[in-house]
Amino acid sequence: MHEWNFLAVLNDADLLLLGLVNTLKVTALALLFGVPLGLALALSRLSTFRPLSAVAAFIIEFFRTTPPLVQLFWFFFALPILIDVRMTPFIAAIVTFSIQSSAFFAEVFRGGILSIDKGQWEGAKAIGMSFSQSLRRIILPQAVKRMIPAFMERSIELLKTTTLVSTVAYTDLMFQANDLAQKTFRPLEVYTIVALIYFVMIFAFSQASIAVEHRLAKSGEGTLR
Amino acid sequence: MNQANTEIVKVENLHKSFGDLDVLRGIDMTVRGGETVVLLGSSGSGKSTLLRCINFMEMPSEGRVYLHGEAVGKERNGKIRYSERDLCALRTRIGMVFQHFNLFPHMTVLQNVMEGQVTVLKRGKSEAAETARRQLDRVGLAEKAEEYPARLSGGQKQRVAIARALAMDPDVMLFDEVTSALDPELVGEVLKTMRQLAEEGMTMIVVTHELGFAYHVANRVLFLNEGAILEQGAPHDVLKNPESTRMREFLEGHSLFKLPD
Numbered sequence: 001m002h003e004w005n006f007l008a009v010l011n012d013a014d015l016l017l018l019g020l021v022n023t024l025k026v027t028a029l030a031l032l033f034g035v036p037l038g039l040a041l042a043l044s045r046l047s048t049f050r051p052l053s054a055v056a057a058f059i060i061e062f063f064r065t066t067p068p069l070v071q072l073f074w075f076f077f078a079l080p081i082l083i084d085v086r087m088t089p090f091i092a093a094i095v096t097f098s099i100q101s102s103a104f105f106a107e108v109f110r111g112g113i114l115s116i117d118k119g120q121w122e123g124a125k126a127i128g129m130s131f132s133q134s135l136r137r138i139i140l141p142q143a144v145k146r147m148i149p150a151f152m153e154r155s156i157e158l159l160k161t162t163t164l165v166s167t168v169a170y171t172d173l174m175f176q177a178n179d180l181a182q183k184t185f186r187p188l189e190v191y192t193i194v195a196l197i198y199f200v201m202i203f204a205f206s207q208a209s210i211a212v213e214h215r216l217a218k219s220g221e222g223t224l225r
Numbered sequence: 226m227n228q229a230n231t232e233i234v235k236v237e238n239l240h241k242s243f244g245d246l247d248v249l250r251g252i253d254m255t256v257r258g259g260e261t262v263v264l265l266g267s268s269g270s271g272k273s274t275l276l277r278c279i280n281f282m283e284m285p286s287e288g289r290v291y292l293h294g295e296a297v298g299k300e301r302n303g304k305i306r307y308s309e310r311d312l313c314a315l316r317t318r319i320g321m322v323f324q325h326f327n328l329f330p331h332m333t334v335l336q337n338v339m340e341g342q343v344t345v346l347k348r349g350k351s352e353a354a355e356t357a358r359r360q361l362d363r364v365g366l367a368e369k370a371e372e373y374p375a376r377l378s379g380g381q382k383q384r385v386a387i388a389r390a391l392a393m394d395p396d397v398m399l400f401d402e403v404t405s406a407l408d409p410e411l412v413g414e415v416l417k418t419m420r421q422l423a424e425e426g427m428t429m430i431v432v433t434h435e436l437g438f439a440y441h442v443a444n445r446v447l448f449l450n451e452g453a454i455l456e457q458g459a460p461h462d463v464l465k466n467p468e469s470t471r472m473r474e475f476l477e478g479h480s481l482f483k484l485p486d
Contacts, residue, residue: 122282123327123386127341127393128317130309137344141331 002188009189012180019176020197026090026172027159030097034158037098038105043135045110056106063103069164072096076168089170093162101158108150112143145216152209156202173197231258232294233397233428234279234319239288241274241452248274250452251288256397256430261423263439263460264432266449267475272432275449276399279430280319281312292318292396317345320390320398324405326382328374328389334361335370338389346393353392360388364418380411384418397428404435436479440464448472 009016044056063071076092079085116139124134166175177194181187234256241249248271256262264272277283279290281297284307290297297315298305329337338357342348348356361367364384374382383403390398400419404412416435420442423429433439439446439460446463448456450471456463467473 117327119323119325119327120329122323123329125282126280126316126321126323126327127389128313128315128345129341130313133344137340138329142329145331 004189005186006189006193008184008186009180009193012184015176015180016173016193016197019171019173022171022176023159023162023173026093026097026162026165026170027155029094030101030158030162031155033094033098034101035105037102039109041102041106042109042113045106046113060103060106063100064107068096068100068161069167071100072164072168089165089168092168093165093170093172097158097162097165100161101154104154104157105151108147108154109143111150112147113139115146116142148216149209149213152205152212156205156209159202159205160198232256233258233260233292234430235291235294236275236279237289237291239275239278239290240286241271241278241283242286248452249278249285252449252452252454254447254454256428258428259426260444261427261429261431261442262445262447263443264430264447264449265434265436265439265475267478270449271452272449273401276321276401276430276432279399280316280321281307282321313345317341317393318396320393320395322383322386322390322398322400322403324402326374326379326386326406328382328386330374332373333370334366334372334374334377334385337374337385338392341389341393356392357388360391361385363391364388365414378411379407380414383407383415387415387418387422391422397430398422400429400431400433402432402434404433434479436464436476448475 041056041060044052045060047053047056072092075096076087076089080087120138120142121134124138129137162172163174165172166178169175173194177190181190184190232255234254236252236254239249239252239254240247252271252275254262254275264275266272274283278285281290289305292315297311298307300306329340332340335354335357338360339350339353342353342356343350358367358370361370364387366381366384366388369377369381369385374385377385386403387398403419404415407415412435416438419429419431419438423442431438431443441460443460445457446460447454448463448467448469450469455469456467456472463472464476467476
């Protein structure tokens with residue numbers, strides 16, 4: 001029977017805390033770059049200008065179909081051979097997860113924009129609005145509301161996927177946990193705590209997302225019936 | 226609106242095809258200030274397409290559109306080019322009302338009517354709100370200003386859509402089958418609003434199946450058939466004494482409509 005001893009782990013809680021901060025940092029930055037990039041990719045893919053649409057479609061499909069770990073290794077180990085850049089684990093993580101999540105966000109944006117009735121574009125056009133005015137004032141405000149559930153789900157997925165950055169020695173929560181497990185010889189306690197941290201964070205976030213979804217459903221704008 | 230009898234819209238040799246399908250085959254039409262022109266025709270005759278070419282919701286394949294005698298688009302190397310900017314500016318001067326209202330559901334009625342004024346015409350918020358309330362009052366919906374469109378009846382939605390177009394102070398209003406999606410008992414209130422606009426001297430081009438409206442309100446009726454104008458003239462001439470068999474058949478098809486003697 002295993003004798004549980006969380007004290008050994010909790011003594012080094014600051015290690016895990018640093019890891020948690022770094023995990024959140026990578027996730028937040030990937031969202032910060034990934035969401036606008038996703039919108040740009042979605043608009044490009046929706047463009048009637050064929051070459052632009054084709055390039056966007058390729059980028060989106062490529063990053064949706066290749067494993068994120070392969071992408072991370074490619075940016076970290078392979079890209080510096082091609083071009084003269086020094087990749088730190090941090091930069092590689094941000095680049096990978098910004099682009100990777102942007103591919104998914106692009107599809108969320110595209111679905112949201114396409115779900116808006118064509119008449120909305122026409123109504124906007126008829127009062128003299130330009131494409132960008134229509135998009136900003138009429139289409140996106142409606143589309144974004146419908147996108148919130150899918151958007152939150154993707155964000156949760158992103159938070160979980162960032163554990164991969166520990167493989168290129170970025171000091172995220174997972175990396176710190178590995179470190180601590182070796183140091184304390186208490187992998188069971190360490191990984192239990194780490195699992196709990198992820199659980200609490202993501203569970204709270206997904207509960208919030210369900211609450212938002214219900215509120216949207218009530219106002220008749222959501223995807224739930 | 227004090228431009229009675231001056232030419233507002235002119236359409237010259239207008240053609241529109243979708244792929245192999247020629248929907249419009251050379252339309253010539255002039256609409257003068259204060260006139261109400263009704264376009265009639267069976268479905269597929271091209272009447273809606275003609276209307277949508279006037280404010281470039283559809284791009285004409287050939288021919289020119291003039292607003293106040295000024296040609297839209299610039300001719301270069303034998304082709305007519307339209308800049309997005311010019312078309313947006315043009316559309317602020319041509320109001321359009323749709324079959325399915327196309328109100329913005331995330332905005333209140335007042336915001337719907339303010340939107341074009343603020344975003345496109347760059348009017349100040351208070352001026353836009355004042356204009357919006359005036360136009361809502363004009364269509365009899367002043368008390369609905371703070372409601373969302375979802376809480377309005379179809380007839381009310383359509384009147385808000387009319388107010389939204391009017392708020393831009395357009396030179397001409399286009400109505401594209403605006404009563405076709407309404408419950409029969411709601412048609413009257415929309416037609417009444419349109420009639421009132423016509424009487425106030427608004428220049429209007431109306432695509433409709435409401436022959437009663439054409440008869441009582443229009444100054445001129447155009448009958449389209451297979452993308453061309455087959456007959457036109459004053460409603461009591463065209464509707465009572467159609468020259469062509471095609472038009473006679475069309476009128477007989479609207480068997481519910483009985484012309485007053």
